[in-house]
Amino acid sequence: MIEVRDLHKAFGKVKAVDGVGFRAADGQITGLLGPNGAGKTTSLRMLYTLMRPDRGQVLVDGIDAAVDPAGVRRRLGVLPDSRGLYKRLTSRENIRYFGQLHGMDDALIARRTDALANALEMGDIIDRRTEGFSQGQRVKTAIARALVHDPRNVILDEPTNGLDVMSTRAMRRFLLQQRAEGRCVLFSSHIMQEVAALCDRIVIIARGQVVAEGTPDELRAQTGEENLEDAFVKAIGTEEGLMA
Amino acid sequence: MKAALVVFLKEVTENLRDRKTVLNALVLGPLLGPVLFAVMMGFIINKQLDSAEKPLALPVIGAEHAPNLVAWLGQQGVQVQPAPADGEAAIREREARAVLVIPASFGEHWRKGETAQVQVLFDSSDQEGRTPKARVSALLQAYSQQQASLRIAARGLHPALLSPLAVADRDLASSQQRAGQLLGFLPYLLVLGAFLGGMYLAIDTTAGERERQSLEPLLANPASRAQIVLGKLGATFGFAMASMMLSLVAFSFAFQYIDLERLGMRIDFDLGLILRAGLLMVPLVMCFAALQTIVAAYAKSYREAQTYLSLLMLVPMLPSIILMVNPMKGELWMSAVPLLSQNVLVMALARGEVVALAEFALSFGATLALAVVLAWVAVRIYHREQLAVSA
Secondary structure, three states, rough: EEEEEEEEEEEEEEEEEEEEEEEEEOOEEEEEEOOOOHHHHHHHHOHHHHOOOOOOEEEEEOEEEEHHHHHHOOEEEOOOOOOOOOOOHHHHHHHHHHHHHOOOOHHHHHHHHHHHHHHOOOOOOOOOEEEOOOHHHHHHHHHHOOOOOOOOEEEEEEEOOOOOOOHHHHHHHHHHHHHHOOOOEEEEEEOHHHHHHOOOOOEEEEEEEEEEEEEEEHHHHOOOOOOOHHHHHHHHOOOOOOOO | OHHHHHHHHHHHHHHHHOOOHHHHHHHHHHHHHHHHHHHHHHHHHHHHHHHHHHEEEEEEEEEHOHHHHHHHHHHOOEEEEOOOHHHHHHHHOOOEEEEEEEEOHHHHHHHHHOOOOOEEEEEOHHHHHHHHHHHHHHHHHHHHHHHHHHHHOOOOOOOOHHHHOOHHHHHHOOHHHHHHHOOOHHHHHHHHHHHHHHHHHHHHHHHHHHOOOOOOHHHOOEEEEEEHHHHHHHHHHHHHEEEEEEEEHHHHHHHOOOOHHHEEEEEEEEOOHHHHHHHHHHHHHHHHHHHHHHHHHHHHOHHHHHHHHHHOOOOHHHHHHHHHHHHHHHHOHHHHHHOOHHHHHHHHOOOOOOOOOOHHHHHHHHHHHHHHHHHHHHHHHHHHHHHHOOO
């Protein structure tokens, strides 16, 4: 479970995040929706302890990120906005590297790698060097790498960015599978259809603040709009930056 | 410490698979210094031996005014050449290195027993002219002495009257110490080898990792940043050290092919020297690995890092230059100054002198302390938020 309370982060005079708070429960997919520049990536970066919040609290499975950042990172599987691979290593070696950094032994890493390769349908690329991989193959490897330690909580920053239709569908199936396994899945997106199709709960962020939160039905009720798309636009207050 | 080892092994594996890095760090880097040195030395030795052993060719103007002198020069092995049209022009055009001019009044002065003058034309700015000029002057001096003795003897006096003082030179430098002066740049070339060896890894593991956007996922791992930095530093150090040791071995080979004996010099570049010099350099190589990592981590891109590190390469040249311009007697305080101490002590080792354990330990300890400080700075940099966030 991930809980975020009243996060603030400023870069100079720019308030990138200005009071973001939400909960993402186990066995659910929570979507962080917002236009480009709304503060989604910065919020997530504070969540996985890459940045320190100016104010506010991050709790992962009850562990405070300010007190035990390493413990928080251990419980998270993170696919950040930047997801570069080591191109002179094979896909399997990329995954093993992260497994070793999590302190896993070789046998366990091998078992997890096989399971993830299976789930992500990457059997044909797992032993190839990642140089020259397609965008889809790169994302698959990056996800397998991020989840090698079997984390209870999964954070993905715009996971379908740059993916074609087939890869996007495979990604959705994978996220639903993670939910079925009881994990807490939190992902960000600026694409409304994607969030609508996947999420149990939606957190809408605009200008560094949470402007609406709830299930799709609750959002429709809150905004008084029948159509989910209109509900989003109303919550954000503008159509700018919402479309892919 | 386990995570640091994981990072270290991964960086080494990855870079060993990069042909360009291997070529630069483990082949070109170590060979650059020794090859440069061997070629330069071979060139200098040949030059010196050539001009010292070759028969001296000497154009003489006005040879007819002093046939005895010219004949004597011929007996001494000088190839007397006919007068050039213009003696001064011949020197300026470097057609001749030295020209002997005997004036018409020579014979008259000589017969009267007065001091007769001859001129030697030469160009002191011409490197190759110095040896021939010195040889001509020495021969003329010898002729003058000989004639003086004859004149004194003819008057019934003892020739020893003319030389109340006899000077005998005794060079106390061993042949290995004499060779030491050739080794002035050895410490710098070693540092250069280490620098080039570590440079690619320092950039690849910091600015490169950020540019490839793999730093953020790496930092999302539970491993502490200190461990990650130490692993990266270790890999850079490993490559730099390998490069420098290969460089030392290459030097040892190079010295077997340079004919120093003919200059009366000797260098024992054996395994003992390689190991001792290598050990002496260990903490310095650590310093450079940390310094390179710090600079590369500050750079915004791979290219920027390359530019900074190329400039940084000039820093280790400073002590070498200072010691060349102003050779200092080795004193204990020098052993406490990183970089300077390695310069002084590696030179002393190469000259075959005994390096006291205290100096060795002081140099090692002081430099190691600096390395620890620099590594700590590198770790601090990795705690900066801006570092992880790629541009």
